[in-house]
Amino acid sequence: MTCEEVRAELVECWGSTEQLTTAATEHLAICENCRYEARILRGTSVMLHSLPSESAPEGFTAGVLQQIAREQAQRGWTARLGQWFVPANQTSWTRAAAVGAAIALAVAGGSMWAGRGSLPEGTQQYAGSASGTIAVSTPAATEAELDELLRRHQALQMTQPLADDPGVNLVVYTTK
């Protein structure tokens, strides 16, 4: 058996001589270089497996579930905005496009509120992220307030698509 063949076996078993074939064991008995190789491999294995396991930080699960709840809330509100914009008998694609438009308008409104330094009365920050703030109204706006809000949104012209403007605030409103 050659040194190369023995060393391949040694790598397979991390240098443990107990798991070697008889031929490799006999080779080790007469080859100092391969014995050295076995010792280095065993040491490497011990070092590697002495690394302690690391645990997820405290509150990790709660953080994941909170994030899911935020995303679900966001999806729920945008779907409702879509319903306000599109009659129920229109196609789902039209509805999807309208939902996008509703979000864009809400974004424009959010920027406007942000420009005044605070969110509207009765509205609280729901979630914050590096790319903006998501807010929902609590208590919810009335239908009339919402209509007025949407009229103001419609009077605004979006000059940039949402994806190109990560700094905007997204404010979503719901009715009482």
Added chain:
Amino acid sequence: MAKARQLSQQDIEELVERARRGDGAAFGQLVEEYKDKIYNYVSRMLNDPYEAEDVTQEAFLRAYRSLPRFRGASSFHTWLYRIASNLAIDVVRKRKRQEPTYSLDEPMESDDGEYEREIPDDTGSPEDRSTTRETRVAVRRAIMELPEKLRDVMILYELQGETYEDIAEILNVPLGTVKSRLFNARNRLKESLEQLVAAGELEVES
């Protein structure tokens, strides 16, 4: 939250099915079950606790979003690992583009200034801790110096205890590829740590 017991495969399948139907509590139990395993894996891949937390969280969020498409062709745990692996590899590649000379010895930067990489060790005497800490830093460095494909297999097999078959499924590569990558990874790790072992930093039973 302390884990009451290890969930059985049947428990997992039931939780996955409930989570697919929108049961948040069931998904919460799945997160509890796998969070440490996935975090440990990602942490070893990235060697950065903050990035590891972000990537682990994103892995679970993606898993939740993709649950309706999970058909059970693979086990939930290999599927989850695959998501985490893809995310971790993305970060590794992004780092390569941004920081070609990533070093474990360099302090990290944050909004609050620079800070040392955190490698906790509270065992043994101060002298022991110092030696152990140096050894661990050396091992972590050696792992981080492995190409990501070898590192992935090395961590999954040696530190996470996954089988060849599961690793092949997680990484979507043939079984032979897993074995050859592991062989190469062990060889490279041995070369990196040879001087430390040979210098007698660690007592090795012969």
